[in-house]
Amino acid sequence: MERHRTSVPRTPLNSIAVQRRSRSKSYRLSSSRLGLTPALTARRLNTSRKAPKLQNITEKVNVEQLALLVKTEWRLSYVTPLYQFRHTQLQSYSRQLSAFIAAEKQRGLAVEVEAAQNTFRACFSVVQGMTELENDAETVLIQIHSKPLFGRQDEPQKPIWSGWLTCINGNPEYLRSLPKDFICLPLFGSSGAEGLTTLVKSWFQQSFDCCFGPLEISQTSLNWLMVLWTNCHNDSNIQHLKMIWEIPAVPPLQVTYTVNPEDAWDLWSSVRKGKEGEEETDEDSIDIEEVMRFVQGLKSHFYRHFRLDLSAGSLSQVTTALGSAKSGGRIKISNSRYMIAILALLTECALLKMPI
Numbered sequence: 001m002e003r004h005r006t007s008v009p010r011t012p013l014n015s016i017a018v019q020r021r022s023r024s025k026s027y028r029l030s031s032s033r034l035g036l037t038p039a040l041t042a043r044r045l046n047t048s049r050k051a052p053k054l055q056n057i058t059e060k061v062n063v064e065q066l067a068l069l070v071k072t073e074w075r076l077s078y079v080t081p082l083y084q085f086r087h088t089q090l091q092s093y094s095r096q097l098s099a100f101i102a103a104e105k106q107r108g109l110a111v112e113v114e115a116a117q118n119t120f121r122a123c124f125s126v127v128q129g130m131t132e133l134e135n136d137a138e139t140v141l142i143q144i145h146s147k148p149l150f151g152r153q154d155e156p157q158k159p160i161w162s163g164w165l166t167c168i169n170g171n172p173e174y175l176r177s178l179p180k181d182f183i184c185l186p187l188f189g190s191s192g193a194e195g196l197t198t199l200v201k202s203w204f205q206q207s208f209d210c211c212f213g214p215l216e217i218s219q220t221s222l223n224w225l226m227v228l229w230t231n232c233h234n235d236s237n238i239q240h241l242k243m244i245w246e247i248p249a250v251p252p253l254q255v256t257y258t259v260n261p262e263d264a265w266d267l268w269s270s271v272r273k274g275k276e277g278e279e280e281t282d283e284d285s286i287d288i289e290e291v292m293r294f295v296q297g298l299k300s301h302f303y304r305h306f307r308l309d310l311s312a313g314s315l316s317q318v319t320t321a322l323g324s325a326k327s328g329g330r331i332k333i334s335n336s337r338y339m340i341a342i343l344a345l346l347t348e349c350a351l352l353k354m355p356i
């Protein structure tokens with residue numbers, strides 16, 4: 001554990017800081033400064049990806065930090081590259097964000113949390129070990145602490161808001177194309193009062209010329225998550241595969257479809273066996289055709305029993321014992337041993353959603 005506190009946080013080599021510039025310039029200027037990424041928006045999700053491997057991530061990541069990341073539902077956003085963000089300045093950022101929130105509260109702009117809380121203290125830290133590729137920047141964890149307005153004087157502050165920025169297995173071509181003074185942490189998760197989330201995003205936008213946007217989880221990404229979690233069943237019991245489908249009927253119809261884990265595994269195994277005849281098959285790789293065959297198998301089974309075609313609707317939620325995901329942009333990872341693969345998929349989604 002000690003090594004987590006003493007090692008130096010890693011910033012990609014192409015993210016060396018240059019001279020500081022005025023914060024008064026709009027964050028939108030970063031779009032024109034980048035100017036190298038229009039091809040990114042034409043890309044699509046990878047059609048093949050590695051199957052999640054059971055790994056003890058605690059060997060690389062601080063256990064206390066890891067506990068904050070799992071079993072919490074996070075609201076997702078994408079973030080454009082940060083201008084002159086440096087991992088070595090996190091203590092300074094902690095002070096600056098604390099002062100920013102205090103100033104906004106003084107101006108009456110933090111009304112949502114002002115009545116219930118007294119002072120706020122922000123804390124930035126590096127989650128070392130949460131990377132896959134050389135150009136991935138280290139994950140940054142943000143916590144905001146406070147205590148009730150009428151709490152005892154000796155009562156310690158408690159965390160009331162948490163967030164993180166990460167880049168797991170980011171697109172190497174895109175990351176290498178960024179100018180040296182930009183750092184890419186495209187996936188942002190937050191948990192806590194929406195008012196504080198807004199303030200944190202506002203501070204980042206003013207400080208690093210970046211832009212935030214909502215990150216919904218598409219149908220294709222939900223299908224991928226369903227398969228990735230099901231593929232883990234043989235090593236870690238998923239306990240159930242639960243799906244919620246929205247059917248455009250009058251009145252609107254919501255269908256909850258729960259599959260026994262062994263049945264889900266048998267279906268997935270049959271899909272995988274159908275791949276054995278293909279040439280140059282990589283047993284560790286899952287392709288989009290397998291994903292679609294698995295999903296179609298689930299739909300066909302449901303239709304045989306209930307005469308309702310789920311293809312007419314849209315998948316809005318997937319849940320297993322390993323985690324859950326909602327189309328509106330919420331994710332909960334319940335098992336840290338597979339979180340790298342899940343965050344890699346979401347990082348890809350965030351990079352593709354960015355408007356630049």
